[in-house]
Structure formats: structure tokens, C-alpha cells
Amino acid sequence: MRVILAAGTTETALIDGISAAGAAPELMAQTPSADIEILEYGRPTVSPVTPVSPTGCPTPAAVTRAVREVVDFDLTVVDAGLARPTGSPTVDLSVPAGADVREPTAVPDASAVFERAREFGASLPDDEVVVGETVPGGTTTALGVLTALGEPAGVSSSLPENPLERKEAVVETALEASDLAPAACEDDPLGAIGAVGDPVQATVAGIAAGALDSGTDVTLGGGTQMVAIAAALRHAGVEDPLSIATTSFVAEDPSADLEATCDRLDCDxxxxxxxxxxREHVSMQRYCAGEAKEGVGMGGVLSLVDDGEMAAVRDRFEAVCARLGIGADGVDLESAAGSGHGADADADATAGADGGP
Structure with a gap:
């Protein structure tokens, strides 16, 4: 089994009120690069950031890494618009970072990115793949694309209280800036991504389309951000079987309405x-309290775990947390400080989650 992670950044995440209070912009830009390193090496290496909230909730990359230490899978990371370097090897598809969706164009070369990613997806030698993402601000761009497509789906959040009204206000402004009305891109999904989306969406959609063209089974590993990509594929005329694998944390979020949306999009x-x-470990408690929920392929790789191995995944998750400076009772700021964690880090520093708001 191959897991493909598309990692990128967008200036949308820097919009005031979209990210959790106190987030530092430099942390936002570094988070996807750190996510990659955690997934590849078990901890940040080049990246000066440990994506952990002050409450002790780590990026979903920690869960995905824990699964990788129990379930053997191949990993391919695609640079889908990284703004900061990473110590992990990546596939370079020449994808620039995303702009602010309130600009007339958020992804200027969405069609070109899609085609390059499609060629890459078609070249994969695998029978089946799981495709995940990490991008700050991803649920806001997901809402933008869904709205531009005319899809009535909701989006989740990495925060216990979903700032949905803020996201809707940003999307309304973004559509106005692009001179679009809701549902205006019903027949132009790449136009929707280009106007109010992000480069990770164009990349994942392209990879999935190419892989499906070549006969590879595709599972989109994630939550409502992957719903937006599935919707874009369906609006592009892709009729192949498509699956979404997510966590119970997203499925239980009433904002997401995942089951009805997947039925409408004909996705398993x-x-x-x-x-x-x-479990008493603070990180697990924070997930159960509604932080993070999903991201970095978390739901996709968890679906690969046999029932008898889930306890081992939980044990490995605690070990990964310890490497990130999170003990059972909370964050050791001193040990985490060497990786850039500190009082300025916040819930949206787990921006790979579904999603950074």
C-alpha cells in the first residue's frame, strides 16, 4: 500500500479570525514541512516547529506516524506548494504556494497543476493508494470550492468550536473578489479551485484522477477537505469508484454531515x-474534546489498521508524543522549545488537521 501526502501552504490561513487566536504566521508556514518530517522521521528535523497546541494536542501527523510504525506502508510526499523547506524527500511538481482567497485568483495555475499531478498519478505502479493532505486554512478553501460548485456540504474544523460563520464570511468575500456567485463553477471545478481554493486541492484532484485513469483504486484519506476534492472530481466528470476514509472525530461533527454528502457524491x-x-494521555483526550480531528492522511491510514493492532497504534502514538515533548499530563515547553514550540503555538499550529480553520 502506498500513502501519498500532498503538502502545501496558502495565505488564506493568515486571515485574521480564521486561525485560532495567537497563531504566529511563521508557525503556520512551517507546519506542513514539519508534518512531513514527523511522518518520515518521527520528529521535526529541519523545520523549527513542533506542531503541538498548548493544550497538548499534536498534529495528526503524530497519529499517522504511529500507524506507520505499526502498519508498513510506502510513503510518497508531493510538494504541493510548500512555503518552507523540509528535510524529507518530496516529489516536485512545480506547485507554487497558494494566495489569499480574497484575491481575484487564489491558485493562478490550477489547471496546469492539475495536469502535472494527473500525469504523476497515472505513472504510479500501485494497485491502490491512499492520498492525504496537509495545508493550513484547508477547510476554508474547501468551503470556498464547495460553494462555488453549488454543493450544500459543510466543513469541519481543527477547533472544538467550529468558526463556521467566519469561514462563510471569508468565502462570501472571496467569491465577490473573483466575480463569482455560488454555484457559478458547477461546470468548471478547476475554475472553482483557481478562484477560491488552494494548490493542494488541485494537486490531490490531479493525482486521484490520474491514478483512477490507470486503474488504481483511490482512497482520499481525510475529512471535509477531501469531500471538496471528491466534489471537484465528480463535477469534472470523473465517475470511477472513489472512497473517503476519515476518523470518527470528523464523522461525529454535525458541521460535516459526511454520510449524506458521500451518498450524494457516490463515494464510499x-x-x-x-x-x-x-485513555488518560492528554493528547488523546484533546482529540476526544474536538481538537484536530483529522489531517495528514490520518483517517486513511487508520483504515489500514486491523482491529487487533489498534492498541499498538495507541501505544506508538504515546511514544511519538513523547518525542514531540508531550508527556501523558501535557506539553513540556522546555523540551519542545528546540523545535519551535512555545506560547505562541496554538490549535491552528496543527494545521494539517481537518483542517486549520
Whole structure:
């Protein structure tokens, strides 16, 4: 099994009120690069950031890494618009970072990015792949694309309280800036991504389309951000079987309405509960409280875990947390400081989650 992670950044995440209070812009830009390193090496290497909230909630990359230490899978990371360097090897598809969706164009070369990613997806030698993402601000761009497509789907959040009204206000402004009305891009999904989306969407959609063209089974590993990509593919005329695999944390979020949306988009839905409830480790408690929920392929890789191995995943998750400076009772700021964690880090420093708001 191959897991493909598309990692990128967008200036949308810097919009005031979209990210959780106190987030530092430099942390936002570094988070996807750190996510990649955690998934590849178990901890940040080049990146000066440890994506951990002050409450002790780590990026979903920690869960995905824990699964990787239990379930063997191949990993391919695609640079889908990284703004900061990473110590992990990546596939370079010449994807620039995304702009602010309130600008007339958020992804100027969305069609070209899609085609390059499609060629890459078609070249994969695998029978099946899981495609995940990490991009700050991803649920806001997801809402933008869904609205431009005329899809009535909702989006989740990495925060316990979803700032949905803020996202809707940003999307309304973004559509006005692009001279678009809701549903205006019903027949032009790449136009929707170009106007109010992000480069990770164009990349993942292209990879999925190319892989499906070549006969590879595709699972989109993620939550409502992957719903937006699935919607874009369906509006582009892609009729191949498509699956979405997510976590119970997203599935239980009433903002997401995942089951009805997947039915409408003709996508199989797999929901996995990692069994964090009842565990005393602070990181598991924060996930159960509604932080992070999903991202960095978390739901996709959890779907690969046999029932008898989930306890081992939880144990490995605690070990990964310890490497990130999170003990059972909370964050050790001193040990985490060497990787850039500190009082300025916040819930949206887990921006790979579904998603950074």
C-alpha cells in the first residue's frame, strides 16, 4: 500500500479570525514541512516547529506516524506548494504556494497543476493508494470550492468550536473578489479551485484522477477537505469508484454531515475510531474534546489498521508524543522549545488537521 501526502501552504490561513487566536504566521508556514518530517522521521528535523497546541494536542501527523510504525506502508510526499523547506524527500511538481482567497485568483495555475499531478498519478505502479493532505486554512478553501460548485456540504474544523460563520464570511468575500456567485463553477471545478481554493486541492484532484485513469483504486484519506476534492472530481466528470476514509472525530461533527454528502457524491465512506476514549494521555483526550480531528492522511491510514493492532497504534502514538515533548499530563515547553514550540503555538499550529480553520 502506498500513502501519498500532498503538502502545501496558502495565505488564506493568515486571515485574521480564521486561525485560532495567537497563531504566529511563521508557525503556520512551517507546519506542513514539519508534518512531513514527523511522518518520515518521527520528529521535526529541519523545520523549527513542533506542531503541538498548548493544550497538548499534536498534529495528526503524530497519529499517522504511529500507524506507520505499526502498519508498513510506502510513503510518497508531493510538494504541493510548500512555503518552507523540509528535510524529507518530496516529489516536485512545480506547485507554487497558494494566495489569499480574497484575491481575484487564489491558485493562478490550477489547471496546469492539475495536469502535472494527473500525469504523476497515472505513472504510479500501485494497485491502490491512499492520498492525504496537509495545508493550513484547508477547510476554508474547501468551503470556498464547495460553494462555488453549488454543493450544500459543510466543513469541519481543527477547533472544538467550529468558526463556521467566519469561514462563510471569508468565502462570501472571496467569491465577490473573483466575480463569482455560488454555484457559478458547477461546470468548471478547476475554475472553482483557481478562484477560491488552494494548490493542494488541485494537486490531490490531479493525482486521484490520474491514478483512477490507470486503474488504481483511490482512497482520499481525510475529512471535509477531501469531500471538496471528491466534489471537484465528480463535477469534472470523473465517475470511477472513489472512497473517503476519515476518523470518527470528523464523522461525529454535525458541521460535516459526511454520510449524506458521500451518498450524494457516490463515494464510499469508511470511518475509523482510534479508540482514544478512556485513555488518560492528554493528547488523546484533546482529540476526544474536538481538537484536530483529522489531517495528514490520518483517517486513511487508520483504515489500514486491523482491529487487533489498534492498541499498538495507541501505544506508538504515546511514544511519538513523547518525542514531540508531550508527556501523558501535557506539553513540556522546555523540551519542545528546540523545535519551535512555545506560547505562541496554538490549535491552528496543527494545521494539517481537518483542517486549520
Amino acid at each position: 465512506l469508511t470511518v475509523t475510531d482510534p479508540g482514544f476514549r478512556g
